[in-house]
Amino acid sequence: MRSRRPGPAPPAADGEDPAGSPPARFVGWLGGLGAAAAGYAVFQALFGVLPDSLDGSAARYLISGVSGLGTFVAVWLAAALLRARAAAGNRGGSGPDLPGTGASGPLPQVFASAYDALVEQVCVVEDPRRGRLTGWPHSLGESTPSWPTSVGTAYGLHMMLDLGMPDGRLSTGELVDTLWRLRLPEGGWSARSQGSQARPEVTALVLGALARAGVPADRLGAEVDLCTAGFTRELDRAGWESTHVVTTVLRGLLRAAPGSPLLSLLREALADGAISDGRRDHLRCWGYRLQPPYGRPSPLHTAQAVVALDRAARVLGEDADARGERARTAREDGIRWLLACPDAPHDTCPDLENLHEEVRRPRADDPSRHEVLSVRHFTASWLVRALLTPGAVAVARAEGLEAEWRVRLDGALAAVWAGQRGGVWVWGRGGDGTELRRPMWMTYQGLSALRAHAVWMYQPRG
Structure with missing residues (x-):
């Protein structure tokens, strides 16, 4: 007890x-x-x-x-x-010193190295139909010549905004223009493997990046309407049943369309999709699906749900009605579930294992066949971000769980730190056994986790 x-x-x-x-x-x-x-x-x-x-x-x-x-x-x-x-x-508990970092500590050097890597590997191409494209493919250092993609460029834009664009070697305006030029003919965006049909999780990701870069709401409005109109249980059942898809759409629309009626529906679906775990005091958590079969309790998907519900709480509130109260109860139980991890040490425990899942949807041009979206998850970064939400801090404060909170946070942070090489995060080896995969989304998630922790831990002296 x-x-x-x-x-x-x-x-x-x-x-x-x-x-x-x-x-x-x-x-x-x-x-x-x-x-x-x-x-x-x-x-x-x-x-x-x-x-x-x-x-x-x-x-x-x-x-x-x-x-x-x-x-x-x-x-x-x-x-x-x-x-x-x-x-x-002096290291801030975030990992070993890096050579040549000086008195400032390793984190500024990691940020500088990440920025340099993004600048050096940006793709600038002239497309005969869409014009000049400036951005990134899915991964840094791809072995075959690749053009900018919606996913890679959206995450690159997020990183540029996080890193503060310290010089003029890259232009936020060029990245924004490229994302608009990568829009599909019928509107919306899709991943490279999804073909020509817009998908809500990619569209919401791009819209969130554009909104964060300062694109006005009236310019985003038509794309927001297309995204919300196409993301219904009838039109995209697989998406509505996926914890990853629902949380991604919810986070993107909270940035791009905080007044959208779809937000409350997505929050309700997420709260209703929580499951009870008898192995951790029957606390509620999340699996990879929001409908039966839910799958096993998943630290990754629980962290994703906690982050999405915490952000939704600040936009939608949680005290106005019974739906908001249910969302808060589920979110707080998810935090307790993450803090109840029984394994140790917490920098290598099973809760931090990276995951790989597939989202399967019927193809629009041939419903008898399926489109398969392969999704990899950097679990440790999600746990850091979930444990640093204001809601997680409030639960730890109110229930005397500070020790558990700190141990789990430190362990997840150590795992995040261990995944980077020169400011770029490495997933592992590719299918041919020789190429190191360096996905843009993983570097973004690693940087954002370290940045969030540094901001939280900062204490001015004197």
Whole structure:
């Protein structure tokens, strides 16, 4: 049973520098004299005060020598511990130092490396029909020549906005124009593997990126209407039953169309799709489907649902009606479920395993055949983002779960950090066993998780 404490402090960054407390300052001062000097001082002091009644000078030398040696070891270990703790504090608990990062720590270097990689690998091509395209394919470093895609360019635009566009080597306007030029003839957007029919999850992703880049609502309006009109249970049953699709559409429309009537319906479908898990105190969570068969309880899909419902709560509210209350209850149970992970260590536990799922839909041109969208999920990044939502912090604060919150967050963050190489996240090896896959969405999710954690943990000094 978890303990409950009245009025706990909210989970926050570590407070006082461990090297700044009075005992630590004393040990640091003593260690500054040198462990050997401290040991010798103790030896001399004891030898001078031990009584002559001891059996000869040899006993006095022995006692003083052992005490001096013990002091040497203790001071040396204490000083080493303080140095290690100070170094860990400078790293912000997010991973090992990178070569050449200097006093600023590794995170700015990761962001700079990511930006450089995006600039170096941007694709600029002249399309005879659509004009000049500036963006990215699905993955960085693809072995075959590839043109910008809707998915790759949308995630690239998100990253450019996160990184702050520090110079003029890339233009937000060119990326926005490219996304408009990649729009399908009948409106909307689709993934490279989905053909010529617009799909709601990709359309919502692009609309969210465009809205975040400052495209006005009146310009987005027609595309929002097409997206919402086409995403119904009758027209896209597979999409409505997919936790991934519903959460993706919900997040995109919350940015692009916060007044859309579809938002409340999507939130209701997500809340109603939660399932009870007897292995974790019958707390509710999510599987990969929102209708039977739901599949096994999934940390990845639970984190996606928590993020989407938390954002919806800030736009739609949760106190106006019974639907909002059901959404809040499901969201808070999902947070408790994530915090109840029974496995350890939490940087390698099964809750952090990356997943691969497929969304199968009948093809518009031949309903007897299916379109298959292959979706890979960076689970650790989703857990970081879910645990850093205001709702997750509030649950941890109110229910005395700060320790569980911090341990799970630190573990997920360590797993996120471990996945990057030079600011770019690596999924693993491709089907041919030789090519490292570096999907744009994975780097975006890794960067956004690290950025969210850095913002949350920041504490101004003084």
